[in-house]
Amino acid sequence: MTTVATDRLIAPHGGMLVDRTGERPEGLERLERVTLTSREVSDLDMLACGALSPLVGFMGRDDYERVVEEMRLASGLIWALPVCLAVPEAPRGDRVALVDEAGTALAVLDVEDVYEYDRTREAERCFRTTDDAHPGVARLYAQHPLYLSGLVTVFERPRPQFEELARDPVETRAIFAERGWKRVVGFQTRNPIHRAHEYLTKVALETVDGLLVHPLVGDTKSDDVPAETRVECYRVLLDGYYPSDRVLLSAFPAAMRYAGPREAVWHAICRKNYGCSHFIVGRDHAGVGDYYGTYDAQLIFDAFEPHELDLEPLFFEHSFFCRACGSMASAKTCPHPAEEHVFLSGTKVRELLAAGEVPPEEFTRHEVAEVLIEAYRQG
Ligand SMILES: [Zn+2]
Numbered sequence: 001m002t003t004v005a006t007d008r009l010i011a012p013h014g015g016m017l018v019d020r021t022g023e024r025p026e027g028l029e030r031l032e033r034v035t036l037t038s039r040e041v042s043d044l045d046m047l048a049c050g051a052l053s054p055l056v057g058f059m060g061r062d063d064y065e066r067v068v069e070e071m072r073l074a075s076g077l078i079w080a081l082p083v084c085l086a087v088p089e090a091p092r093g094d095r096v097a098l099v100d101e102a103g104t105a106l107a108v109l110d111v112e113d114v115y116e117y118d119r120t121r122e123a124e125r126c127f128r129t130t131d132d133a134h135p136g137v138a139r140l141y142a143q144h145p146l147y148l149s150g151l152v153t154v155f156e157r158p159r160p161q162f163e164e165l166a167r168d169p170v171e172t173r174a175i176f177a178e179r180g181w182k183r184v185v186g187f188q189t190r191n192p193i194h195r196a197h198e199y200l201t202k203v204a205l206e207t208v209d210g211l212l213v214h215p216l217v218g219d220t221k222s223d224d225v226p227a228e229t230r231v232e233c234y235r236v237l238l239d240g241y242y243p244s245d246r247v248l249l250s251a252f253p254a255a256m257r258y259a260g261p262r263e264a265v266w267h268a269i270c271r272k273n274y275g276c277s278h279f280i281v282g283r284d285h286a287g288v289g290d291y292y293g294t295y296d297a298q299l300i301f302d303a304f305e306p307h308e309l310d311l312e313p314l315f316f317e318h319s320f321f322c323r324a325c326g327s328m329a330s331a332k333t334c335p336h337p338a339e340e341h342v343f344l345s346g347t348k349v350r351e352l353l354a355a356g357e358v359p360p361e362e363f364t365r366h367e368v369a370e371v372l373i374e375a376y377r378q379g
Contacts, residue, residue, distance in 0.1 A: 008182040010277040014054030022153040031097040039255040042218040048154035049168035058085040060149035080265035086143035090114040112150040136258040165251040173275040181209035186276035192233040194364040199328040218255035229375040236367040260292035261300035272311040321362035
């Protein structure tokens with residue numbers, strides 16, 4: 001366990017930051033190998049660095065059952081989504097090597113249990129749908145039939161896509177502590193940040209000490225904007241419009257599950273481990289298609305007592321530039337009709353950018369638009 005000067009920061013979920021990194025063990029080559037999908041590799045890496053504290057391995061049956069049914073670990077601690085390793089058959093030995101799809105050994109797992117699970121029930125409970133057109137459900141249905149649980153020890157971390165943005169919870173916590181931040185708001189994103197989301201982050205930042213812009217860089221749907229383009233968008237936006245001593249840009253190595261409300265809770269818990277005391281939850285957080293109601297990802301937090309999560313979720317409406325207000329606003333703060341609002345649909349924005357046209361400055365910063373136009377040109 002590493003200790004850093006984090007006294008002023010929120011405690012990790014469950015109280016202790018987990019560290020499951022370790023030495024490459026002797027006799028590794030003789031172990032049975034279990035191949036992980038890229039989503040499972042993301043989970044493994046997050047287990048290694050404590051982003052999934054208090055989890056120390058892939059979930060056992062008791063945790064899994066209670067998470068699926070009640071959004072709690074067997075201990076009673078809130079936990080929103082299964083973190084499981086699917087395998088085709090039970091391993092013979094009590095220790096296996098975990099390898100990525102290229103065959104590189106990353107970790108060992110000390111086998112605790114192998115158990116059957118019901119894909120349909122997991123889909124129904126966690127994704128609120130059994131429709132295999134849902135990308136998370138489709139992934140679940142394609143999984144191997146058994147879950148393998150046990151403590152992991154990770155000796156080979158996957159090479160991060162953005163080396164300079166790869167910071168473990170212990171590192172973000174150290175940076176927050178160094179800067180003297182106590183209250184830090186986390187912002188999850190898998191899209192370029194336009195004015196609406198810039199506004200949310202700044203409104204939140206007005207009330208706390210610092211902002212963690214924490215874009216998800218693990219697997220996303222193929223029609224989402226690629227991470228390298230998004231990271232470039234974040235850089236130009238932060239450089240031009242945010243005070244550098246109040247903001248930290250860092251990568252969140254998770255893969256998207258598209259589980260909407262439950263994923264909002266899961267995202268919040270992970271950010272608590274990174275040191276965030278507050279977390280922005282927008283409308284349809286982590287949603288896909290029209291599987292979730294607009295406010296479901298906010299309402300789900302009512303399932304818990306306020307003190308239980310410790311972290312404070314901050315709920316936001318859609319925002320826009322209002323010509324009559326002369327500022328960014330939302331339905332909560334602006335009384336004017338929709339004609340006064342600068343609103344562009346996602347489709348309209350893509351059309352403009354693909355045609356090399358910069359959308360209105362009230363909708364997106366031109367620096368961000370230019371990065372996106374260039375990406376369309378090259379794509
Ligand atoms: Zn207005």
